[in-house]
Amino acid sequence: MDHKEISLYLEHLSKVYSELGGDFLEVAICGGAALNLLDYVRRVTKDVDVISPEELPKKFKDAIKITADYFGLKQDWMNQGPVDISKMGLPQGFYLRCKKLQFHPNLVFLITARLDQIHFKLYASVDRGGYHLQDLMILKPTDEELTMAANWCFSHDVSAAFKYLMKDFLEKNGWKNVASRVEK
Amino acid sequence: MPQELKNRLTEMELDIVWCHWNRLGAMGYGRKNQCSTDPEALLLLTAMVGSEDLRLVEIMKEWLERYESLVSIERLKRYIKELRVGDVGRGDVFCSLQEVVSKLGIKRWESVVRLLKNDGVIIFSMGRKRDLQKKLESHDKIIQNNLQLFLRLMFGVGTRADIIYYATIVFDQEKNPFNLLISAPNISSSLHYNNSSIHRTLCDLEQAGVLLEDTRKKVGKNKIYISKTDFGSKMVSRDKCYVDWFGIVKLFILIEQLKEQIRDIRDESIIKSRLNDFLRAGSELINRSYIDIKNTLSEQAFRPALKRIGLNELESSVVSLLSGTHEFITGKAWS
Numbered sequence: 001m002d003h004k005e006i007s008l009y010l011e012h013l014s015k016v017y018s019e020l021g022g023d024f025l026e027v028a029i030c031g032g033a034a035l036n037l038l039d040y041v042r043r044v045t046k047d048v049d050v051i052s053p054e055e056l057p058k059k060f061k062d063a064i065k066i067t068a069d070y071f072g073l074k075q076d077w078m079n080q081g082p083v084d085i086s087k088m089g090l091p092q093g094f095y096l097r098c099k100k101l102q103f104h105p106n107l108v109f110l111i112t113a114r115l116d117q118i119h120f121k122l123y124a125s126v127d128r129g130g131y132h133l134q135d136l137m138i139l140k141p142t143d144e145e146l147t148m149a150a151n152w153c154f155s156h157d158v159s160a161a162f163k164y165l166m167k168d169f170l171e172k173n174g175w176k177n178v179a180s181r182v183e184k
Numbered sequence: 185m186p187q188e189l190k191n192r193l194t195e196m197e198l199d200i201v202w203c204h205w206n207r208l209g210a211m212g213y214g215r216k217n218q219c220s221t222d223p224e225a226l227l228l229l230t231a232m233v234g235s236e237d238l239r240l241v242e243i244m245k246e247w248l249e250r251y252e253s254l255v256s257i258e259r260l261k262r263y264i265k266e267l268r269v270g271d272v273g274r275g276d277v278f279c280s281l282q283e284v285v286s287k288l289g290i291k292r293w294e295s296v297v298r299l300l301k302n303d304g305v306i307i308f309s310m311g312r313k314r315d316l317q318k319k320l321e322s323h324d325k326i327i328q329n330n331l332q333l334f335l336r337l338m339f340g341v342g343t344r345a346d347i348i349y350y351a352t353i354v355f356d357q358e359k360n361p362f363n364l365l366i367s368a369p370n371i372s373s374s375l376h377y378n379n380s381s382i383h384r385t386l387c388d389l390e391q392a393g394v395l396l397e398d399t400r401k402k403v404g405k406n407k408i409y410i411s412k413t414d415f416g417s418k419m420v421s422r423d424k425c426y427v428d429w430f431g432i433v434k435l436f437i438l439i440e441q442l443k444e445q446i447r448d449i450r451d452e453s454i455i456k457s458r459l460n461d462f463l464r465a466g467s468e469l470i471n472r473s474y475i476d477i478k479n480t481l482s483e484q485a486f487r488p489a490l491k492r493i494g495l496n497e498l499e500s501s502v503v504s505l506l507s508g509t510h511e512f513i514t515g516k517a518w519s
Contacts, residue, residue, distance in 0.1 A: 012453065016451060016454055020454070065457065066454050069457040070491050071489055071491060
């Protein structure tokens, strides 16, 4: 799905959620869909990642399913794949930085801001690489931002092995000075 | 929910219930059930739609006054318990049955009343009151037309009568698209009795020579039986095939849930999604009831992108699921 389609599905989802009588809800979106909505990338994404809240209300899940049925999408087109990240704590000031997207009064989509995307993409790049690294490059992080992101990643994975992988990743991808900073 | 669709569904539910009562002796309108009978399931079905046609409740009342002893309390309770587990939805769905059996004042029904009892208000008098002029046929005619009742009179209510009934139908069935066998697992899942009772009764019937082991077939450790055809001249089944009516009870519950889910909903995508879910679950229930309308249903469920499907088309699919069921049960689909 591209930018236009994501917006269309989110708008429809909001309408359905509202018709079902859902209570006021804020849903934070990250990943490729968020990057698309903020116009950082133009690549198509196969799903919309929800990072918070941890527990989605039944009516919202119902609205996801109805939207999937209506447009012929996968039933998990909107999923909580990355929700584990939020369990360990989101970067400080995450919600304040989010861009708000609202189609109906009782549902607000919080689009993860660039700095927080750098945090998540760095974590995913070290872990899995692939398109996450591409996304990270597109975001053009500064050394300062990457240092912040790396320190946040260490709070999620405290193992020595992860620290080694992070340093190795930063060095190999042209961020040697960041690697030396986080080493300390 | 579009009122027209709601009315159509209710009409068809009533037709299905009437056709079964007509078979069990009611002098009602419409066609007769040509497949197997199931008084316990029929009581539940009547309770569910009785408020839409109070004549059905009157028929149920009169029939129970005459034949309550031919109802399997054990089987009825199993049905009710299973439905409770699977979330019936409205608590008062069986209230008319509770009221009718309470008035019977017969001790063996007390456990059913207790099971049906809930804290909800009994809303019995809502719905259309229609004049009731004629009710039940003569006892002889009813027994003559209903092998299951005849067997229950002869062998007592329970597994013995119902296994012989099932075996007689399945053995004589012209077509057998669901590959129903006279075996313990098939009988257990179709008759909804306790497994050990089924096993014990099958052994007794084998020893009595009513059922013979089919030595050519065996599924795992389970024996397959054939019915001894010369066992009594009255043991001729007129039933075209065996239908698991409990699946139809579940279908009616699904219809009630559908009505509830799309009541007051204006958004087309919600209505379409609910209808599609109903088609998916309903087709599965029809299949599990051994109702062979696969051709009618094959293109109805699992549709992609409901945006491209007209609401009318989905509504007609829902209606044809029920009309197909009615036509199958009444034998119209067989001719």
